Amino acid sequence: MAANSGSQDRIGQDRIGQDRIGQGRIGRDRIGQPWGERTPFGPGGEWPVRVDEYLEEGLEPGAVDRWVQTASILHSNGDAMDIAVKDGRIAGVRGRAVDRVNRGRLGVKDLYGWQANASPDRLTRPLVREGGRLVETDWDTAMDRVAGRARELLEEQGPSALGFYTTGQLFAEEYYTLGVIAHGGIGTNHVDGNTRLCTATAAEALKESFACDGQPGSYTDVDHADAIALFGHNVAETQSVLWMRILDRLAGPNPPKVVCVDPRPTQVAVHATVHLAPLPGTNVALMNGILHEIIANGWVDQAYIDAHTLGYEDLVAQVKGYTPETAARICDVPAEKIREAAAVLGRAERLLSTVLQGFYQSHQATAAAVQVNNIHIIRGMLGRPGCGILQMNGQPTAQNTRECGADGDLAAFRNWSNDAHIQDLARVWNIDPMDIPHYSPPTHVMQMMRYAEEGSIRMLWVSGTNPAVSLPELHRVRSILGQERLFLVVQDIFLSETAQFADVVLPAATWGEKTGTFTNVDRTVHLSEKAVDPPGEARADLEIFIDFAHRLGLTDKDGAPLVKWTAAESAFEAWKECSRGRPCDYSGLTYGKLRGGSGIQWPCTEDSPDGTERLYADGKFWAAPEYCESYGRDLVTGAPLEPTEYKAMNPSGRAMVKAAEYLPPHEGPSVDYPFMLTTGRTLYHFHTRTKTGRVPELQAAAPEVWVEVSEQDAAAAGIAEGDLVEVASPRGSVRAQARVSGIRPGVLFLPFHYGYWDTEGGRAPDGDGSPGRAANELTITDWDACSKQPIFKTAAARLTRLGPGEGPAPAPTTTASAPAASAQQGGTR
Numbered sequence: 127m128a129a130n131s132g133s134q135d136r137i138g139q140d141r142i143g144q145d146r147i148g149q150g151r152i153g154r155d156r157i158g159q160p161w162g163e164r165t166p167f168g169p170g171g172e173w174p175v176r177v178d179e180y181l182e183e184g185l186e187p188g189a190v191d192r193w194v195q196t197a198s199i200l201h202s203n204g205d206a207m208d209i210a211v212k213d214g215r216i217a218g219v220r221g222r223a224v225d226r227v228n229r230g231r232l233g234v235k236d237l238y239g240w241q242a243n244a245s246p247d248r249l250t251r252p253l254v255r256e257g258g259r260l261v262e263t264d265w266d267t268a269m270d271r272v273a274g275r276a277r278e279l280l281e282e283q284g285p286s287a288l289g290f291y292t293t294g295q296l297f298a299e300e301y302y303t304l305g306v307i308a309h310g311g312i313g314t315n316h317v318d319g320n321t322r323l324c325t326a327t328a329a330e331a332l333k334e335s336f337a338c339d340g341q342p343g344s345y346t347d348v349d350h351a352d353a354i355a356l357f358g359h360n361v362a363e364t365q366s367v368l369w370m371r372i373l374d375r376l377a378g379p380n381p382p383k384v385v386c387v388d389p390r391p392t393q394v395a396v397h398a399t400v401h402l403a404p405l406p407g408t409n410v411a412l413m414n415g416i417l418h419e420i421i422a423n424g425w426v427d428q429a430y431i432d433a434h435t436l437g438y439e440d441l442v443a444q445v446k447g448y449t450p451e452t453a454a455r456i457c458d459v460p461a462e463k464i465r466e467a468a469a470v471l472g473r474a475e476r477l478l479s480t481v482l483q484g485f486y487q488s489h490q491a492t493a494a495a496v497q498v499n500n501i502h503i504i505r506g507m508l509g510r511p512g513c514g515i516l517q518m519n520g521q522p523t524a525q526n527t528r529e530c531g532a533d534g535d536l537a538a539f540r541n542w543s544n545d546a547h548i549q550d551l552a553r554v555w556n557i558d559p560m561d562i563p564h565y566s567p568p569t570h571v572m573q574m575m576r577y578a579e580e581g582s583i584r585m586l587w588v589s590g591t592n593p594a595v596s597l598p599e600l601h602r603v604r605s606i607l608g609q610e611r612l613f614l615v616v617q618d619i620f621l622s623e624t625a626q627f628a629d630v631v632l633p634a635a636t637w638g639e640k641t642g643t644f645t646n647v648d649r650t651v652h653l654s655e656k657a658v659d660p661p662g663e664a665r666a667d668l669e670i671f672i673d674f675a676h677r678l679g680l681t682d683k684d685g686a687p688l689v690k691w692t693a694a695e696s697a698f699e700a701w702k703e704c705s706r707g708r709p710c711d712y713s714g715l716t717y718g719k720l721r722g723g724s725g726i727q728w729p730c731t732e733d734s735p736d737g738t739e740r741l742y743a744d745g746k747f748w749a750a751p752e753y754c755e756s757y758g759r760d761l762v763t764g765a766p767l768e769p770t771e772y773k774a775m776n777p778s779g780r781a782m783v784k785a786a787e788y789l790p791p792h793e794g795p796s797v798d799y800p801f802m803l804t805t806g807r808t809l810y811h812f813h814t815r816t817k818t819g820r821v822p823e824l825q826a827a828a829p830e831v832w833v834e835v836s837e838q839d840a841a842a843a844g845i846a847e848g849d850l851v852e853v854a855s856p857r858g859s860v861r862a863q864a865r866v867s868g869i870r871p872g873v874l875f876l877p878f879h880y881g882y883w884d885t886e887g888g889r890a891p892d893g894d895g896s897p898g899r900a901a902n903e904l905t906i907t908d909w910d911a912c913s914k915q916p917i918f919k920t921a922a923a924r925l926t927r928l929g930p931g932e933g934p935a936p937a938p939t940t941t942a943s944a945p946a947a948s949a950q951q952g953g954t955r
């Protein structure tokens with residue numbers, strides 16, 4: 127049904143005709159039934175294998191030339207797969223049965239997504255701006271321009287003129303190299319990743335509670351849990367294989383209870399024992415209400431609290447006032463449901479919690495995510511089978527951006543405010559400790575944009591991210607990126623909306639075309655091998671970074687090249703050494719060990735050669751002052767704690783219970799903008815669709831932007847399914863067809879996938895206020911004080927009916943965007 131509008135189907139159609147859908151080995155059904163058949167299992171059992179495969183039409187598995195090992199690059203789950211190579215091309219994928227993460231399964235994006243690699247409009251040659259236009263050139267010219275400008279600015283202004291904005295979609299080897307160049311070579315503090323938009327709160331929440339990043343839990347906790355709680359996490363659509371694992375538990379004997387906290391009727395909500403649909407932006411109040419109940423009922427492990435934690439008394443005092451009735455009033459959910467949810471969480475013997483963007487992308491992101499940690503800490507539910515916290519990642523390699531220091535943090539979870547850690551890093555890199563910027567916290571991307579706007583950042587190198595669609599308040603972002611005085615380098619695989627602003631465009635090789643490793647949210651490291659050559663002259667990101675380091679002449683203190691490795695495996699060896707002895711210890715891993723078998727969870731050392739399933743068994747943490755990654759922050763102001771403050775507070779490295787008062791969102795509904803707008807994802811697309819928009823099956827499943835509105839609000843505004851409406855915030859407007867869905871009243875939802883590269887002429891909305899279709903035309907320049915993660919989940923908005931549309935909204939019907947009426951009939955397409 128979603129393909130009804132027809133007009134958008136042209137993308138890639140001539141290359142892989144629509145008639146192909148349904149003729150592959152998985153076929154159309156995987157679009158309509160994206161979680162496939164159930165393979166039920168019971169508590170403590172082993173998740174059965176189910177191998178998913180999709181090969182191009184007419185290709186039999188036996189006719190595949192080679193299978194090349196890799197893992198998924200379209201979400202953070204880390205689903206292991208093999209790429210089918212035929213005649214030097216990628217011709218399909220198959221899940222890896224041996225892998226601990228997916229046991230053969232693949233999600234719908236991965237089954238079809240590889241087709242984007244072969245898009246005819248891949249970037250194949252570097253581009254430079256000449257007379258206002260981007261023209262093709264050779265690598266020497268392009269890289270000389272980049273290195274030349276960098277050198278000029280270093281001489282004129284110093285390192286602070288340069289900023290690097292990278293991604294959660296490259297490989298560990300690449301981030302490590304970029305981190306060495308930016309921190310160790312250039313010495314700028316302006317280094318961040320789009321992981322700031324994505325998992326900054328995951329990292330910060332773990333730092334607040336455990337003084338260190340790193341997920342305590344493991345996916346195998348799904349197999350053991352008797353309760354699974356998902357906080358602002360639409361796992362069914364965003365880590366669909368992890369959802370299959372949960373569905374298989376739900377279909378088996380003694381299924382776990384499920385708690386879902388989400389304002390929309392996601393598939394998680396549909397399957398939940400208790401579904402709480404709070405008003406966006408009220409998570410802390412809800413969590414305090416739940417914690418109030420847990421404490422009031424004595425569902426705590428006092429012996430664990432006494433032995434391994436600090437701060438419990440503050441929490442008791444803080445949540446005292448948050449009776450379920452009080453929380454219910456703030457969140458607009460029934461008090462009884464809060465009691466029910468608290469009972470599930472409080473009585474569970476093996477509780478697994480996951481947290482994601484519904485919590486992370488809001489004004490009290492860290493404070494809310496920390497309350498989930500608190501439930502586990504005060505109930506002693508850590509480090510045992512079924513007792514896990516997954517402060518989720520989103521992007522496939524976001525964990526590595528953080529570990530390797532490409533998000534501004536220092537490599538291998540070293541603490542920027544611990545001088546001994548700086549000295550140790552300087553030893554590893556063979557440079558002077560004073561050359562590593564550590565005078566203040568790393569600059570987060572929203573601050574970098576501000577510096578670019580003010581003109582102090584004069585060169586910005588964007589790799590593997592598309593800020594012209596993914597950052598908030600796009601008209602402002604466009605005006606910053608479009609400035610004459612900013613030298614913008616964009617390293618991408620397509621001419622993205624961002625690349626169109628660039629002074630130099632560097633064509634990258636991507637997944638399947640280069641080798642490297644990456645780590646998923648449960649610390650499982652996978653090797654991803656090169657299967658085919660990149661198109662044209664495209665080069666691996668690693669090669670590009672190394673080339674830059676050499677052109678700039680970066681050296682260590684003995685005059686040897688700073689970047690001493692030349693290829694992926696030697697980069698991995700260097701990274702291993704850097705990580706040795708730190709929490710994310712890779713020293714026991716090799717490419718050889720990762721080849722052939724399953725992924726392996728860090729820490730992996732000589733002592734734990736098979737990796738480590740769960741962290742924090744026996745109440746032992748990485749929180750000792752001399753070892754920890756972070757001394758933490760004030761949850762309200764975000765101010766970092768001084769080393770001495772932390773040493774006084776937590777000398778023996780306990781887990782920290784941190785309480786937080788609820789504060790209302792900075793921008794709430796008003797008379798002019800009566801709705802709360804929230805934004806997010808659909809199953810069938812990945813981010814700004816540079817890949818999935820070029821895949822016919824996925825593009826057809828969700829061809830155009832839509833807006834979800836509740837039955838009640840639609841009726842009040844005279845809006846029917848499919849009507850054309852305008853959603854406006856104080857910052858801009860978006861035109862879309864309305865999907866009347868089961869979303870909670872008072873809330874609108876826009877998917878954020880739709881930029882403008884595939885619109886007529888690929889042009890941005892005019893500056894005169896003409897409407898766009900990117901959700902971020904509407905979002906606000908604001909962030910969580912602690913994690914600095916931007917607020918994408920709340921903005922005040924108004925809704926206006928413009929007229930009838932053509933047919934129903936182009937929104938999937940299998941997912942949270944199912945129409946309200948058909949949702950009751952089971953929501954099939």
Ligand SMILES: Nc1nc2c(c(=O)[nH]1)N[C@H]1C(S)=C(S)[C@@H](COP(=O)(O)OP(=O)(O)OC[C@H]3O[C@@H](n4cnc5c(=O)[nH]c(N)nc54)[C@H](O)[C@@H]3O)O[C@H]1N2
Pocket residue numbers: 200201202235324357358359360361363364365387388389390392404405406407408409482483484485488519520521522804805806807808809810811812813919942
């Ligand atoms: N199909 C698909 N999968 C993906 C991606 C993709 O683009 N497409 N991207 C990957 C990445 S990078 C990420 S970060 C993850 C994100 O994965 P998720 O966090 O699961 O995805 P979102 O849709 O951003 O947000 C999740 C839910 O938050 C809810 N929500 C909104 N506001 C609130 C609130 O105030 N409180 C609560 N409790 N919930 C709220 C929304 O209704 C939504 O269902 O997905 C990863 N996987």
Ligand SMILES: Nc1nc2c(c(=O)[nH]1)N[C@H]1C(S)=C(S)[C@@H](COP(=O)(O)OP(=O)(O)OC[C@H]3O[C@@H](n4cnc5c(=O)[nH]c(N)nc54)[C@H](O)[C@@H]3O)O[C@H]1N2
Pocket residue numbers: 293294295296320321323324325483487520521589590591592593595596597617618619620622634635636637667805806807812813814815816817878901902905918
């Ligand atoms: N309104 C709203 N906005 C959001 C969010 C939201 O929920 N709502 N979510 C936020 C989150 S969690 C995220 S993660 C971001 C994602 O936002 P972006 O990172 O901007 O989204 P992508 O489309 O993944 O952009 C990745 C870019 O890298 C390119 N690329 C792919 N592979 C490679 C490679 O191997 N090498 C190189 N050099 N380039 C490559 C792609 O073509 C693409 O242009 O969006 C954020 N923005």
Ligand SMILES: [Mo]
Pocket residue numbers: 323324325520521
């Ligand atoms: Mo993300």
